[in-house]
Amino acid sequence: MANDGYPDSITGSGQIKDALEAVRRGYTPIPIRTKAKAPNLPAWTRVTWKDSSEQEVREQFEEWAEQGMTNLGLLLGEASGGLVDVDLDHHHAMRLKNYFLPPTPMRTGRESRANSHYWYLVKEGTLPGNRRHKMPDGSISVELRSTKSQTVIPPSIHPSGERYTWEDEPWGGESGPKVIDGRLLALQVATLGLAAVLIENWPGAGGRNEAYLALAGSLLRYGDSGVHPFWERNLRALIHALADATHDDDGPETRISEVMDATINRLREGKKVVGYGKLAEILGEEHVKQIRVMVRDVESAAGFVHEVPEVVDTGTTTSTSTTTEVEIEAVDTEPGTENPLDLRETSWSPVDLDPYLAGEIKTPDADIMEREDGAGLMYRGRVNMLYGSSETAKSWIALYTCMQEIARGERVIYLDFEDEPENTLSRLGALGAAPDDIRLQFTYIRPEEPLAPMQRNKFGSQITSVGQANHYALNTALTDIDPSLIVADGMTELYGMHGLDPNDAMSTAVITSWLKSLARNGRTTVIIIDHTNKSAVKGSLPTGSQHKQAMVQGTLLQVWPLRQPMPGAVGEVELVVVKDRPGKVRKISVRSGEKAQVSAKVVLDSSKAEGETELRITVPPNTAPEGGGSQITVDLAVSRDADRAEAQRRWEERIARNAFEGDLDKKMRLQEIHEIMDSFGNRASVNAAMKRMLASGQIVKEKGKSEGRGRPPWLYSLTMAGFDA
Numbered sequence: 001m002a003n004d005g006y007p008d009s010i011t012g013s014g015q016i017k018d019a020l021e022a023v024r025r026g027y028t029p030i031p032i033r034t035k036a037k038a039p040n041l042p043a044w045t046r047v048t049w050k051d052s053s054e055q056e057v058r059e060q061f062e063e064w065a066e067q068g069m070t071n072l073g074l075l076l077g078e079a080s081g082g083l084v085d086v087d088l089d090h091h092h093a094m095r096l097k098n099y100f101l102p103p104t105p106m107r108t109g110r111e112s113r114a115n116s117h118y119w120y121l122v123k124e125g126t127l128p129g130n131r132r133h134k135m136p137d138g139s140i141s142v143e144l145r146s147t148k149s150q151t152v153i154p155p156s157i158h159p160s161g162e163r164y165t166w167e168d169e170p171w172g173g174e175s176g177p178k179v180i181d182g183r184l185l186a187l188q189v190a191t192l193g194l195a196a197v198l199i200e201n202w203p204g205a206g207g208r209n210e211a212y213l214a215l216a217g218s219l220l221r222y223g224d225s226g227v228h229p230f231w232e233r234n235l236r237a238l239i240h241a242l243a244d245a246t247h248d249d250d251g252p253e254t255r256i257s258e259v260m261d262a263t264i265n266r267l268r269e270g271k272k273v274v275g276y277g278k279l280a281e282i283l284g285e286e287h288v289k290q291i292r293v294m295v296r297d298v299e300s301a302a303g304f305v306h307e308v309p310e311v312v313d314t315g316t317t318t319s320t321s322t323t324t325e326v327e328i329e330a331v332d333t334e335p336g337t338e339n340p341l342d343l344r345e346t347s348w349s350p351v352d353l354d355p356y357l358a359g360e361i362k363t364p365d366a367d368i369m370e371r372e373d374g375a376g377l378m379y380r381g382r383v384n385m386l387y388g389s390s391e392t393a394k395s396w397i398a399l400y401t402c403m404q405e406i407a408r409g410e411r412v413i414y415l416d417f418e419d420e421p422e423n424t425l426s427r428l429g430a431l432g433a434a435p436d437d438i439r440l441q442f443t444y445i446r447p448e449e450p451l452a453p454m455q456r457n458k459f460g461s462q463i464t465s466v467g468q469a470n471h472y473a474l475n476t477a478l479t480d481i482d483p484s485l486i487v488a489d490g491m492t493e494l495y496g497m498h499g500l501d502p503n504d505a506m507s508t509a510v511i512t513s514w515l516k517s518l519a520r521n522g523r524t525t526v527i528i529i530d531h532t533n534k535s536a537v538k539g540s541l542p543t544g545s546q547h548k549q550a551m552v553q554g555t556l557l558q559v560w561p562l563r564q565p566m567p568g569a570v571g572e573v574e575l576v577v578v579k580d581r582p583g584k585v586r587k588i589s590v591r592s593g594e595k596a597q598v599s600a601k602v603v604l605d606s607s608k609a610e611g612e613t614e615l616r617i618t619v620p621p622n623t624a625p626e627g628g629g630s631q632i633t634v635d636l637a638v639s640r641d642a643d644r645a646e647a648q649r650r651w652e653e654r655i656a657r658n659a660f661e662g663d664l665d666k667k668m669r670l671q672e673i674h675e676i677m678d679s680f681g682n683r684a685s686v687n688a689a690m691k692r693m694l695a696s697g698q699i700v701k702e703k704g705k706s707e708g709r710g711r712p713p714w715l716y717s718l719t720m721a722g723f724d725a
Contacts, residue, residue: 014155015072016061022072022153023049023057025171027080030150031064032071035157038435039073045148047075071156077147082127083177085151086118086189090141092196099241100192100328102180106172108153110162117151119172122182129480130440131186131301133193133294134409136286137676141196144189148439184326187301191234191328194294195241201283202246210274211282212239212255216263217273219295226267230304234328235260293409293484296523300482302326363582366555368485368525369401371600371617372650375588377575379554380484381522383515387530387542388559391566392573393604393615394529395419397559398487399427400615401527406433406441407678410484413443413477417490417497421446430606430613432683443481445474447497453514454498484525486518491530491548512551519553532558539576539596555580557599571604574620590620614684619650651689652698660699660718667704667715690716697721 019029030047033040041047041064049057064070076084086101088094094116106119122128131144145151154164172178203211219235222228236256243252250258266273280288303326367376368384378384378401386394402412416424421444428438451474452467488494491511492502500507518526528551530542538560542548549556556579565571577597580586589597598620606613659673660666670690677686693699697719704715 015065015070016058018072018153018155019061020054020057021171022074023052023054025176027083028075029061030073030075031061031069032073032152032156034068034070035159035161036071037152037159039150041069044150045075045079048079071152072154073150073152073156076145076149076151077127079147082122082124082182084120084122084128084182084185085145085149086120086185087143087145087151088113088116088118089143090135090139090196092135092199093142093192096192096195096199096241096245099237099245100188100195102178102185102188104172104178105168105175106177107167108151108164109167110158110160110164112160112162115167119177120185121177121179122185123179126182128182128186128301131189131297132409132440133190133196133297134290135197135200136284136290138407138409138678139675140409141193142189144186181326183301183303187298187326187328190294190297190301191238194291194298195238195245197287197290197294198238198283199242199245201287202242203282204246205249207282208246208248208250208255209258211279212242212259213263214274214276214279214282215239216259217275218279218291220260220263221267221273221275226270227264230299230302230327232264234302237328290409297482298328302328363584364522364554366582366584368405368527369397369617370404371619372654373619375619377555377557377585377599377617378525378527379582379584380525381519382554382581383519383526383528383552384554385528385530385542385548385552385556386559386575387528387532387557388573389532389536389561391564392559392561393565393571393602394559395424395489396427396431396565396604396613396615397575397602397617398489398527398529399424400431400617402442402485402487403428403431403433403437405485406437408484409441411441411443411481412485412487413445413481413483415445415447415486415488417447417488417493419489427613430611431615432612443477443483445477450498451514453517454494454500454510456510478520478524482523485527486524487527487529488515488518489529491515491528508548512548516551516553525554538592539578541578549579552579553581555585555599559602560596562601565604567606568610570607573602573604574598575600575602575617592620608684612684616685648689648692651685652693655686655689655693656698656718662718664718664720667702667717669704669713669715673716 015031022029028047028049030039030044031041032038074080074083074085088097097115097118101118102120104118104120107115108117108119109115128144128146130146130149133141133143135141152158152164154166154170156164158164198215202208216235216239219231220228222231239256239259240252242248243250243255248255263273276288276292279291283291364379364381365376366379368378368380370376386398388394399414402414405412414424424444425438428442433442447470449470450464450467452463452471455461455463455467494500494511495502495507498510500510502508515526515528518524530548532540532542539558541556555577558576558578560574560576562572562574563570565573574592575598576592577586577589577599585599586597589599592598601618601620603616603618604613605616608614655673655677656662659668659676673690674683674686677683690699694701698721699716699718701714701716704713
């Protein structure tokens with residue numbers, strides 16, 4: 001094939017040569033369209049070259065090259081014998097990579113992002129799942145790509161026009177990538193992600209000691225035992241990397257000695273230490289919120305299990321080991337007070353009340369299912385319920401909540417007892433979810449057979465081998481994925497699946513006990529979707545209400561329709577608070593009628609473009625002041641125009657505060673603004689708010705400097721009018 005002066009990767013000849021080499025090495029190559037990164041081949045995750053001859057591979061890639069697919073990607077994980085890729089997306093991760101990523105001969109990059117992909121071959125039986133670790137602004141810091149993912153390799157051309165290159169010998173030489181335990185690699189990558197968040201706002205000279213003490217206090221504090229066993233062994237590696245990378249004048253060893261010894265001694269003496277609160281003052285609330293997420297990811301990757309007593313066959317108790325399977329190697333559940341409920345020998349053992357009396361056990365925040373003003377409507381780590389009549393957008397609201405968690409870098413599991421995968425994916429796509437986010441952070445399970453824990457009724461246990469197999473499969477998924485959120489969509493179907501009677505108290509107790517277990521002692525938030533009768537009134541309970549209401553540890557929200565959601569139209573529903581055990585959501589709710597309180601209004605707009613749906617969880621009209629939610633009556637005659645104007649004002653305020661940070665000198669591209677605002681909602685809302693702000697003079701735009709041959713970008717900046725607003 002003549003190349004006519006074009007690079008091999010454009011003509012396809014280079015692609016074919018490397019595709020054949022990939023197959024020779026046991027990897028699975030796939031075609032990518034020229035100057036693109038994402039595959040457009042149908043069912044690309046299921047491509048295989050098993051039993052294919054060299055001639056068959058060559059002919060197929062020649063055909064793809066003629067169709068314009070001349071870039072080359074590698075399927076990862078199981079498809080390529082355990083080959084995985086660590087993708088360094090953020091400059092802070094690049095800065096810290098040598099402290100946590102083991103050296104490997106196989107590395108790729110491009111001119112502006114050299115050494116940005118580290119390739120490894122994981123040992124059999126240790127293949128990790130895909131993991132995306134994020135910065136506080138929602139951007140990806142570092143990503144571990146495995147099964148069902150792919151990465152573009154040389155000699156492909158990046159969309160920017162840069163050529164992908166091998167950093168040393170192609171493919172890592174004849175020996176190939178470094179062979180490593182996949183569990184260790186997942187831990188090292190998670191720790192790199194944590195370090196990247198820490199270093200972004202890490203203070204300079206004069207404020208470092210206070211920051212190190214706050215970090216140590218946050219991670220080392222551990223329940224009644226005083227010192228967190230995992231971080232006592234592993235915090236040194238994290239402090240060493242931070243001190244060395246920031247050129248700390250005191251040096252890494254001095255920092256480790258001073259900070260670790262002082263904090264550990266105080267904890268063992270029962271004295272107080274500074275922790276996350278102080279760290280938030282130094283690094284910022286958003287950074288500490290993400291640090292908490294990353295700390296949990298690190299512990300999960302390490303296989304750390306909090307020490308809890310367990311009952312053995314003799315009737316005595318012993319303590320499970322807290323030894324981790326893998327520990328952080330320096331290259332050259334959130335820490336805090338343990339929940340006394342988790343430390344009991346059995347559920348009938350007395351609960352240690354001292355941590356409660358000392359104020360160490362605090363009510364969890366309501367930061368799940370956030371409204372536009374940032375207030376959450378459900379409680380993290382607890383069982384919550386969303387219920388209502390048919391076709392009131394319950395599943396839409398739950399999926400939107402899943403997207404909010406994904407934007408934080410978390411992983412979710414969706415247990416769908418009523419619908420089909422294509423409908424769920426269609427809704428996610430309409431809401432604007434990216435395919436990669438769905439593939440890597442959203443796990444869909446469609447149960448159709450019984451589960452062992454629910455195969456019992458008043459006549460005794462009826463556990464089957466199928467039920468046991470299903471139970472094992474689900475537990476394996478929970479361990480591997482470690483979701484922050486589980487949605488169980490369709491509680492009613494659980495009864496029929498297990499031959500249980502929804503009107504029988506014991507049957508309902510069986511179902512609700514299992515649903516509560518999904519919270520995993522506060523590690524995972526659970527949202528259950530259920531139905532009400534057609535004759536239900538505002539504020540009424542779901543069917544089988546007594547047991548279901550008792551199961552809910554967070555909020556019980558009824559979805560009450562104002563305008564029926566339907567395709568091509570604008571629908572509106574209210575979220576009515578029927579139960580709020582911790583009481584924080586009622587404080588931000590308003591009274592509607594004699595009994596009901598409304599925590600939010602949800603607008604579902606699918607009228608603008610086919611296949612697109614904008615969902616907004618808005619503040620209800622006439623929002624009550626703090627602490628006064630139960631005293632205000634909603635004026636249902638408030639016009640929708642006034643409500644929309646208030647929501648628009650909040651979007652403008654959020655852009656000024658979150659994107660521009662109230663800085664009149666800050667100049668930003670539209671794409672940069674979107675990257676920051678994506679975690680808050682639909683891009684269409686951001687674009688509309690930007691247009692209004694331009695028209696009203698709250699922001700201005702100007703042409704920036706031209707980069708290369710491209711057009712000069714538009715730069716946006718905040719004006720005093722926007723600052724005052």
